[in-house]
Every structure is written in C-alpha cells, then in structure tokens.
Amino acid sequence: MLEIFKDVIKIRQVICKCHKTKIAKDGAYCIKINNKNQYWCNKEEYDNNKKEQLAKDSLYKTVAEILQIPIVTPFMKKEIEKIRVYYEYDIIRKTFIESEPKLNWFIRNKMDERTTEFAMFRYCITVIANNINDVKSRYIKELKALEDMFKSNTENDIIDDMILNNNESVDRNVSDISQFLD
Ligand SMILES: [Zn+2]
Numbered sequence: 001m002l003e004i005f006k007d008v009i010k011i012r013q014v015i016c017k018c019h020k021t022k023i024a025k026d027g028a029y030c031i032k033i034n035n036k037n038q039y040w041c042n043k044e045e046y047d048n049n050k051k052e053q054l055a056k057d058s059l060y061k062t063v064a065e066i067l068q069i070p071i072v073t074p075f076m077k078k079e080i081e082k083i084r085v086y087y088e089y090d091i092i093r094k095t096f097i098e099s100e101p102k103l104n105w106f107i108r109n110k111m112d113e114r115t116t117e118f119a120m121f122r123y124c125i126t127v128i129a130n131n132i133n134d135v136k137s138r139y140i141k142e143l144k145a146l147e148d149m150f151k152s153n154t155e156n157d158i159i160d161d162m163i164l165n166n167n168e169s170v171d172r173n174v175s176d177i178s179q180f181l182d
Contacts, residue, residue: 014039018049055089062093066100067107067124073117079125087132095128095135102127 012025017038029040040046059080060072072080083092096103103124111120 016041016045018045052089055093059089059093059096062096066096066103067120075117076121079121083125083129083132087136091132091136091139092128094139095132098135099124099127099131 013022014025014028014037015021016023016028017040019041023039023041025039029043029046031038031040031046040049060077063072063076063080064070080092087095106123106127107120110123
C-alpha cells in the first residue's frame, strides 16, 4: 500500500449525530450524554440542533395543552413536519396559540366520540396553515420594531457617552484648577 494512504486510514472517524456521516474524530465537537460520546461536525451545529429540539418540544407541549390530549401522536408529528418544511417550529407554536379560540370552538362544537384523530388534527392543521403567514409577518414586524428600538437606544448611548466625556473634561478642568491652588 502507498505510504500516503496509510496515513489517511489512520485518521480516526466518528459518525456525526446530525448528518449521520463519517467525520474525523479530531476537530469534531464531542459531548457526553448518558455516559456515551456524541459527535457533531462543530459546536455551532450542536447548538443549532439543540435549539431546534427545544423549539420542537415546546411546540408539542403547546399542541397537547391546547387540544387537551396526553401526547402528540406520530401522525400529528408527521402533519406538523409538512408545515415545518416552510415555517419554523416557533412560528407554528405561535400560530397554535393565536388559533386557540378557533380550535377550542371546533373541539367543543364539532367533535364527538365518532371524530377520528385524523379528522380532528387535519382540521387543526388547516386552521394553522391558513393563519401561519399572517402570524409570521406580524412576528417579523415586531422583531423589526424591537430592532429599531435597540438601534435608537444605541444612539442614546452615544449621546450619554458624549455627556459623560464632557463631564470628564469638566473634572479635568477642576483638577487643573486645583493644581493652580497648590
Ligand atoms: Zn454534521
């Protein structure tokens, strides 16, 4: 075998938890969970994945609370994933919260013991799909307003700094005067 290939084979490989592909162990981000090492391409990938998982859990919790069901079933998760292709979990969760009165009305008035999980959740998902774009645009607008507020705060900080600097120069003058007094 060529020397150069021997070196390549010697590189220890692990499976990235996110991509399920082999990556070099050196440089991979490693985290111990339940005494087992998990590897990720890098820390950012791990952090993003964790954030996504938390958002997903939070959405499931909200859905279960609003629909008054013990768990979100695999069928429901599958339906949610169809929307997830276009929208973040957080936006889906916000839409569920905003649609709660509509969903509650349906559960109270249109559902009986013959209503299947399929029919019930398909109705919910239709309501979510119809409202999610409005929720998202409103959310983006709110974020933008917050950003603008932050920007104007930064401008105020600059003004504060200018005032502070002026005070400092006043202080310096005072000390200059005290020098004269000495
Ligand atoms: Zn990866």
